[in-house]
Amino acid sequence: MSNTDNKKVSLFSKLRYIFDRKQKGQLVILAVLILFGGIFETFSISMMIPVMAGIINQDKLQSAIEDNKVLRIIAESLNLGTGSELAAKLTVCLIVLFLVKNAYQIFLIYxxxxxxxxxRNDMISRVMREFLNRPYEDYLGADIPxxxxxxxxxxxRTFTLMLSLLSLSTELVVSMGLGMVxxxxxxxxxxxxxxxxxxLTLFNTKVLKPKLNKTGKENQETQSRIAKWRLQAIYGLKDVKVLNRQDFFIRNYYESxxxxxxxxxxxxxxxxxxRTLIETVFVAVVLLYVLFFKLNSNGVQNAGDVDKLIIALGLVATRLMPAVNRINTYIAEIAYNQYSLDFVYNNLTDSMKMDKAMxxxxxxxxxxxxxxxKEIEIKDITFAYPDAExxxxxxxxxxxxxxxxxGIIGPSGAGKSxxxxxxxxxxxxxxxxxxxDGSNIFSNYDxxxxxxxxxxxxxxxxxxxxxxxxxxxxxxxxxDEDRxxxxxxxxxxxxxxxSLPEGLDTKIGDRGVRLSGGQRQRIGIARALYHNPEILVFDEATSALDNETEAAVxxxxxxxxxxxxxxxxxHxxxxxxxxxxxxxxKDEKITQTTLEGRNVIH
Structure with a gap:
């Protein structure tokens, strides 16, 4: 898929594509829980400052309850009392409210x-399965790192993006709720x-987001280079040491x-x-607003207006500003991880198309x-490797x-393997x-x-x-031990x-380094025989062995x-x-021949 086509597909469309039906159902349930959590969070925080103001000014709180029929009925039915008793009970109620709210938040995080x-684990397993089921030709020029x-x-990183989206949803719900309050x-x-x-959000999305996108893409490419140098050094460890090229690989690994x-x-x-920009601007705005409020009060301040100002400033300082901070942080994280989502989406799209075609x-x-x-027959085949001329x-x-x-012979590169x-x-x-026996092998490949x-x-x-x-x-x-x-x-x-002390339980080391070449080949033969196949294929199976070991194998x-x-x-x-x-x-053909006249060396 081209980059142009990729840009036409929205972020949410890509996420919908990479999740299966069960996961989409779980996301719907999460969305409901997040909405409920946002409402709960808004309610608990919006209640905090008015209750605190009422506790400080108990006479005003008592008057407000007596003047409001609904509040009076609630207070009487719950036997909240008056004065200090009312203030104490409201304090306990607020603490309980926050305990319940925070317990719910822990549940939501869980x-x-x-x-x-x-x-994430399902996705990694799915991608591994699809990689392993791809045509073998796809791996011939593959960039393994x-x-x-x-x-x-x-x-x-794609699921970091997903978690950022979920957290962003929570903060948006809370911010809108607090905005209404x-x-x-x-x-x-x-x-x-x-x-x-x-x-500030426009500045973030228009100025910072492209920079984060670019940084995310460069980081993705750099991680491949880092993995490449690590793998090349480890897999070629013997050559690296014998040729004394450690510094070359260390230097390139370090530079990447x-x-x-x-x-x-x-x-x-x-x-x-x-975060720093939002904090600076919000603090400046709030201070200027307080100054404006003070200068326009002409020295006479209505108690109700002061209470409203305290509540408003409390909401901005304690929750709204942090919420805006987090919203912009999540937007930044989503931008940074966008290229990882694109790469996963493209790979899954290609895999699905290929799997469907196969x-x-x-x-x-x-x-x-x-x-x-009866027989195996190769019939009128034409073959070229991908991109070969x-x-x-x-x-x-x-x-x-x-x-x-x-037996199959031929010059190097002719096509024996x-x-x-x-x-x-x-x-x-x-x-x-x-x-x-006349049936295409792909008619029942397994x-x-x-x-x-x-x-x-x-x-x-x-x-x-x-x-x-x-x-x-x-x-x-x-x-099967007997087998x-x-x-x-x-x-x-x-x-x-x-003859080995641990017998079959003997560990052979990474890639069989503790075994000789002949022993490794015999294990390979035993492995091939385990499921009792009718056909044995030896692909230059003894070419790396010395003459004596080859003769034994x-x-x-x-x-x-x-x-x-x-x-x-x-060989x-x-x-x-x-x-x-x-x-x-030889010469793009497979011709029956004999060894007569050829130099067979024993």
């Missing part, structure tokens, strides 16, 4: 933060305060962090500017579960019979089909994946036990694990000959010399 924290930023920064008490001061409030620190400073200054495409060819009985394949064909082992990714369904061809065990060149390891790395992605209480030992026997890993691989359908991408020709069929990837 409800608001329950919604925010839970909805930015992917991390959306869950670590953008979504939390103030109109009754002192219309002139009310008009002056409204004028000042509008002027320094920019982030300056942006945080600018945000803090801009965010606090409305569902429609698969629904059009949906069919029964796939079970390989040349095709990797043009009208290419390939047949893999069930139970056969198929690409053809495997196409067979796996990770890459989508521009034309042609991948068929399992059942297609259930038949495949994939062993890449680099086995991804989590910093957990050997057991959890073999049963990758399966909850600990659902791991673990079966696949370790098949991968020739069982003897090694038995290939002994395990060759033990599946005739038992499984195997697809083996070769060295001796890896595939026992294969039943050899294909060569």
């Amino acid at each position: 409800r608001q933060n329950t919604f925010i924290t839970r909805a 930015t992917v991390f930023r959306i869950t670590d920064s953008d979504i939390p 103030l109109i009754i008490t002192d219309p002139i001061l009310t008009v002056i305060c409204v004028f000042v409030f509008v002027a 962090g320094k920019v982030g620190a300056d942006l945080a400073r600018d945000y803090s200054v801009l965010n606090n500017m409305p 569902r429609a495409e698969r629904a059009a060819i949906a069919g029964p579960e796939l079970h390989l009985e 040349t095709n990797i394949f043009t009208g290419a064909n390939m047949v893999i019979p069930k139970g056969k082992s198929v 690409t053809v495997v990714d196409i067979i796996l369904g990770l890459l989508h061809v521009q034309s042609g089909e991948i068929l399992c 059942s297609w994946l259930a038949q495949i065990g994939y062993i890449p060149q680099t086995i991804y390891m989590v910093d957990e036990s050997i057991r959890e790395n073999i049963a990758f992605g399966i909850d600990a209480d659902k791991i 673990i030992w079966e696949v370790m026997e098949e991968a020739q890993l069982a003897e090694f694990v038995k 290939m002994e395990a691989v060759n033990s599946f000959h005739g038992k499984k359908t195997m697809i083996i991408i070769a 060295r020709l001796n890896t595939i010399e026992n294969c039943d069929i050899i294909y060569e990837v």
